[in-house]
Amino acid sequence: MTNNAPPRLPKDPGQKKLYVAAGSALAVLIVAALGVIFVLPAGFQPNNSPVTANNPAATETAGAKHTATAAPDQSARRERTDAEAEVEQHRITAEMLLSDVLRKQTALESDGIKIWGAEQLTTSYSEALDILATANTSFDEARYTEAAAEFRKVLTILDTLDASKDERYGRAMADGNGALAIDNAESAVPAFTIALALRPNDPSAAAGQARAQSLPDVLKSMEQGRRLEISGDLDGAYQAFKSAVVLDPTYRPAQEEARRTGQLVADRDYMKFISEAIQAIDGRKFSSAAKALSAAQKIRPETHELAELSERLRDERQAAQIGGLSLSARQSAAEENWEKAAAHYKRILSMEPTVAVALNGLRRAERMIRLHRQIAVYLDDPDRLSSNGPLEHARQVLRAATASENKGPRLARESARLGDLVAAASRPRTVILKSDGETAVTIYRVSHFGSFTEKRLELRPGKYTAVGSRPGFRDVRIAFRVSGTGEPTTLVVQCTERI
Template sequence: ITPSHAGAMAGYQRTKNLEAVLRLVDQGLEYEEDLEIEAALSSFEQALALDPVWQPALDGLVRVKATSIKIEFDTRMTEGFESIAAGDYFAARAAFRVAQQLIPSSTEPADGLLQVDQGLHLKDINTLEREAQALEMDEHWDAVVQTYEELLKVDATLSFAREGLQRAREMSALHARLDKLIEEPDRLSVPSVMQDATTLLVGITIRPDVGPRLTEQRDELSRLLKRAATPLTVPLVSDNVTDVTIYRIGRLGNFMRKEVNLRPGTYVAVGSRPGFRDVRREFRVAPEIEMQPVVVQCEEQI
């Protein structure tokens, strides 16, 4: 195996890890069968840490996550119907709302909410107000929006409901922005995105009403901004006759081996050589992955 051949080295690493991956997948399947969800998740995640493309581990992780959501969904639905039986319509509505967010495609929560409405007969403003306050405390802002909208259907003149609806919509949009930034951490290396994220972070920091969920998102975004601002050393290998350029970085010229410092993100290296077909290599830079040498060599004659 040529040490500089990234594909061969990756295949060798997968083969070396195969026994451990198989053991972890088997372990995960046993945990899954026993409905030990957290243990199963851990086993499949450990297997994927060793081999990120091992399909049985990927399938197992998706399956167990779906099972976890279904268990939580069933628990919330049970809580909702038990609350209806006990006459606690406030708790029932909150349970069905959470179930609705867990599996939006299911019609069961809507059926449960209909039973709540039928049980209440007339929507009680005080009950809905307490519900909105409880959901605000838990930072379930999408559900808060729905609750205030229901209040305004009962009485469009309620000033506290109008103010609450505006506040809830703003918070829902804020959480959505944070989620998008956190889910796509490599984009934070783009200067404009980093600037927007930093401004957003400063705004959250000076807020007087930062709850646990917002605090967690704020801290995670802060960590990811530090990650995005920290360059990593990337080894490049060529043949001293190929002219190498990295898009958004610049021309590197001819070399046998070179190291460049790049911030986390996805890059494209292009090689050109007179009389040879250009080559294009896309690669990702991230502290969570072990960087293999990026080989850029024009080898196919025209």
């Protein structure tokens, strides 16, 4: 589908001028082309007068006539061409300046010049727009020299405005802060709007704008607080003044009123909490006493009476806690729950590092924890006992368990199981190896046996790996376990898969 509607000029005046300038350039090129087609050939039209060697007079007359006619025409054309070239050069210059203006204007408008450039200092943005309108008119009327001069003025003004950003920011901040100082929100808001337009991410400008916008609500809360205090509602007055501080933490009148009324409320509440704490300590209600003292401490953290009550609460609460933990630790030890007993003793020592009962109890609990863990290593993996080193260590652990003075039912059961495992691991078991007489057999950590058809050997219970190899055949690897009970272990190792 083809759209035959004529192209529309952009609404933006600067962009419109670019379209007009482009159209003007196209028109000049068309005129020049027509001149080449229709004017220049006229100078080369042939003379109809006969000119031959037999008619020299005619030749001389024709030549003189042609020279007299062609010279003025060519001179006039050259003058017109030079003038047109000069006009074209001025137009191009004006277009280039207009392009510079549009780029600069676009950049500054993206920086908010419509906001911060409105105020007249040495110049203003409206002044630049007025001269730009005049320049556009000059350009439309083909007064390109005037248009270029006016575009240069616009560029100068825009550069001046760009260079004035810091000064304008400083003036806007001063105006905004001055307005805040006299509670004038109507003047402060636009001032900080200008500052933020100049420096969008500036924290001082953003803070000033926030203060200016919240100022009406701050003043309303201040008035409410005064009315409530007069009516005797001290808590309400304090909350109102505090709300004003929340709205603007830097507003000094709100800070002062909130501090004053807050102190009155604190004095009243402090005495109330001290009284509650004393009663709770006497009744051994330590949580309630701590809560009351904490509330009083938030009001007056360093008073002498608060320090004495806090120390009394700490001592009585600690004595009660140590007594309870000691009882729990003894019960856990009696149940052979040594991990839990150790945790209780550690809590006691974290409160009072010199409690002898806790020190001795922790040492005993940790010793028993280590013993049970060592036993568990072999109970969980009896095959470890197939090696001499672990087997000897298991015997040492078993002797320590047997000699322990804290031997309860749990330790007795685990010691008995470990003793059975050690006894079984100490008795070698018969293992029957069978092969094909061609396969060389090796048992890791035992020996290399070579080729055979059947071989008997004695191995302690545990896990082993047998490997068979035979030239031309793929090796075989067999993991097997020798049990401490039951029939002898029989294992067939032979290579049967050809390579």
